[in-house]
Amino acid sequence: MNRIKKSNKNVIGFDNNYLIEKGTINDIDELESLYDNLNDYLESNINYPGWAKGIYPIRETAVKGIENDNLFVLKMNNEIAGSIILNHEPETAYSKVVWGIESDYKDIIVIHTFAIHPKYMKNGMGKVLIDFANRYSLEQKMKTIRLDVSMHNIPAISLYEKCGYKYAGTVDLGLNIPELVWFKLYEMVL
DSSP: OOBOOTTOTTEEEEOSSOEEEEOOGGGHHHHHHHHHHHHHHHHHSOOSSOOBTTTBSOHHHHHHHHHTTOEEEEEETTEEEEEEEEESOOOGGGGGSOOSSOOOGGGEEEEEEEEEOGGGTTTTHHHHHHHHHHHHHHHTTOSEEEEEEETTOHHHHHHHHHTTOEEEEEEEOOOOOTTOOEEEEEEEEO
């Protein structure tokens, strides 16, 4: 069972198997390695999210998330198994759908850069991070959580739906990348 650890203000949740905490400057090199390893894995397998090494996610993604105090890391065995950015910054195209609840984005968490190291895939770590995002959002008294996912990212879509996220619509995020045009938008009303 997850508990809040009082001895370290950056630690958000933990149990005997994993630790979730705010990312720090000391995590940047390891996050960059996670992103590179993940993109190498995606390139040699099925690249469901359409990410590309050197383009997204990259070291600067981690730096910005840490500077903005909204990047969280999931650690197992003292190494980063996954990461997630939780902020209040929607993509512009989010305004093109009717959401389950209307609210100012100060009351909405948006999930970005949800990444699991290939070594930890298919063992429930993705669900651990999504469950954490839900708990964190509730603790922050948010009204809803939103996210976008490439329509080709079948594993992530399946996870979000199993976790109770509801489909809100499909939009073009305007990335100008031929294979990354359409994204499904999902929401969890809290």
